[in-house]
Amino acid sequence: xxxxxxxxxxxxxxxxxxxxxxxxxxxxxxxxxxxxxxxxxxxxxxxxxxxxxxxxxxxxxxxxxxxxxxxxxxxxxxxxxxxxxxxxxxxxxxxxxxxxxxxxxxxxxxxxxxxxxxxxxxxxxxxxxxxxxxxxxxxxxxxxxxxxxxxxxxxxxxxxxxxxxxxxxxxxxxxxxxxxxxxxxxxxxxxxxxxxxxxxxxxxxxxxxxxxxxxxxxxxxxxxxxxxxxxxxxxxxxxxxxxxxxxxxxxxxxxxxxxxxxxxxxxxxxxxxxxxxxxxxxxxxxxxxxxxxxxxxxxxxxxxxxxxxxxxxxxxxxxxxxxxxxxxxxxxxxxxxxxxxx
Numbered sequence: 550x551x552x553x554x555x556x557x558x559x560x561x562x563x564x565x566x567x568x569x570x571x572x573x574x575x576x577x578x579x580x581x582x583x584x585x586x587x588x589x590x591x592x593x594x595x596x597x598x599x600x601x602x603x604x605x606x607x608x609x610x611x612x613x614x615x616x617x618x619x620x621x622x623x624x625x626x627x628x629x630x631x632x633x634x635x636x637x638x639x640x641x642x643x644x645x646x647x648x649x650x651x652x653x654x655x656x657x658x659x660x661x662x663x664x665x666x667x668x669x670x671x672x673x674x675x676x677x678x679x680x681x682x683x684x685x686x687x688x689x690x691x692x693x694x695x696x697x698x699x700x701x702x703x704x705x706x707x708x709x710x711x712x713x714x715x716x717x718x719x720x721x722x723x724x725x726x727x728x729x730x731x732x733x734x735x736x737x738x739x740x741x742x743x744x745x746x747x748x749x750x751x752x753x754x755x756x757x758x759x760x761x762x763x764x765x766x767x768x769x770x771x772x773x774x775x776x777x778x779x780x781x782x783x784x785x786x787x788x789x790x791x792x793x794x795x796x797x798x799x800x801x802x803x804x805x806x807x808x809x810x811x812x813x814x815x816x817x818x819x820x821x822x823x824x825x826x827x828x829x830x831x832x833x834x835x836x837x838x839x840x841x842x843x844x845x846x847x848x849x850x851x852x853x854x855x856x857x858x859x860x861x862x863x864x865x866x867x868x869x870x871x872x873x874x875x876x877x878x879x880x881x882x883x884x885x886x887x888x889x890x891x
Contacts, residue, residue: 552625553587554732554764555611556632560584560620562603562610566837578836580606581617582788585863588732590628593758593765595779595796597772597811599833603788604768605655608734611635611766612650613643624650626731648678648728655737657717661709667695667720668705674727694727695720697760698753715746719753726757734766739774751778773815776800776889784808787834787844790863794874801888804866804876806849809886827887843879855879 562581565574580603588594596604609615611622613635623632626649638646654660661670671691675681681690692702698719709717718738725733735754739747755778758765769775775782776796783793784807792805803809813827829848834840840847846856856879863877876882 551590551628552632554590554592554625555766556587556621556623557611558585558621558623560607560610560622561618562606562615563618576837579839580788580836581610584620584785584788584790586783586790586793588764588766590731590764591758591762592781593767593779595767595769595775595782596785597769597775597782598785600770601833602785604785605736606788607785608736608766608768609652612652612734613638614652624732648674648680649730650732651725651728651730651734653721653725653733653735653738656741657714657721658709658741660721661717663709666706666708667691670709670720671695671724671727674724678728680728690727694723697726697757698723713746714742715750718742718746718750722750722753722757726761726763729761730763732764732766734768736768737770738767740769740771747774754778771815772800772811784811787836787839789844789877790875791845791877792875793863794867795872798872798874803886803888804874804881804884805845805878806851806884806886807845809888812889813887815889843877851880851884853879 560581561579561583564578564580566576566578567573568575584607586594596607598604606615610617617636622635624635625632626646668691671694672687675687675690681687691705695702695704700716700719712720739750742750751774757763767775767779779796781794782796782799783790784799784805786807792799792803792808799808800812803812810827810829831848834844834847842858843856843861846852849856861877861879863875865873865875866882867874
């Protein structure tokens with residue numbers, strides 16, 4: 550196996566909670582807790598979990614859109630060069646690699662400046678990163694990327710309000726890709742769209758990934774979307790990765806009870822099939838008051854005493870088969886958990 554494009558090690562992000570005009574510190578939220586993963590060149594890693602589990606914070610920390618509290622993010626933009634720790638870059642060094650690492654935002658309505666035309670929005674990326682030689686070159690690059698995402702140069706003079714949600718997301722994708730990046734963090738790029746448009750945007754991303762040899766960290770809370778688009782899946786809960794493996798392995802043979810519950814929530818398109826739903830007790834845990842032992846144990850239907858007192862380590866349960874299936878559960882592999890369609 551070649552060296553990964555991105556290697557994240559022990560990533561942690563804390564947020565201080567303050568009160569009053571004096572901003573007195575009253576607590577700390579650990580939104581991302583000791584998260585490690587790697588992404589091979591040309592791969593799509595899906596990160597899935599309930600809203601508020603820390604997946605968006607983790608994705609933005611990888612890009613240093615949010616500064617991590619601790620950890621390392623090693624990136625190898627050129628295969629022949631050594632990997633570099635992105636968290637040790639100075640602001641000037643970071644600016645030189647911004648064009649190679651881009652972010653697609655979740656909301657296509659608020660992520661585009663309503664006072665700028667589409668040409669201005671896209672050309673801003675080129676000018677800021679020094680990727681254009683002249684006005685005619687800028688025009689050509691903007692028109693080319695719009696065509697790639699299914700729009701035309703006739704749209705360049707229009708403002709964002711003239712477009713539908715799906716078209717706005719195409720523009721957001723064009724903005725991310727116009728600098729010809731190597732790594733994309735897609736932060737729930739289809740969750741704000743109609744179901745009929747979601748499939749179009751997903752297929753567009755997969756097509757562009759193949760054409761431009763892109764590498765993705767794809768963040769979503771819908772396992773059906775993740776399963777369709779991604780090569781591997783990392784399941785997050787309360788800021789921690791609780792399961793990570795090939796997409797087919799996670800969806801068909803989950804080894805963590807939280808993964809099983811997420812899979813059971815995927816809608817079944819055939820109305821004649823009565824699917825067993827696994828309801829979870831209560832809401833997602835409180836970051837200010839994390840449970841002892843396994844973070845999932847207050848909602849787990851298979852909880853035992855050891856789960857309440859001992860924290861399970863994320864370990865590979867497929868060492869003998871020379872495959873990677875990482876699970877943070879004391880009973881990983883021994884529980885009979887249901888996958889998709891079961």
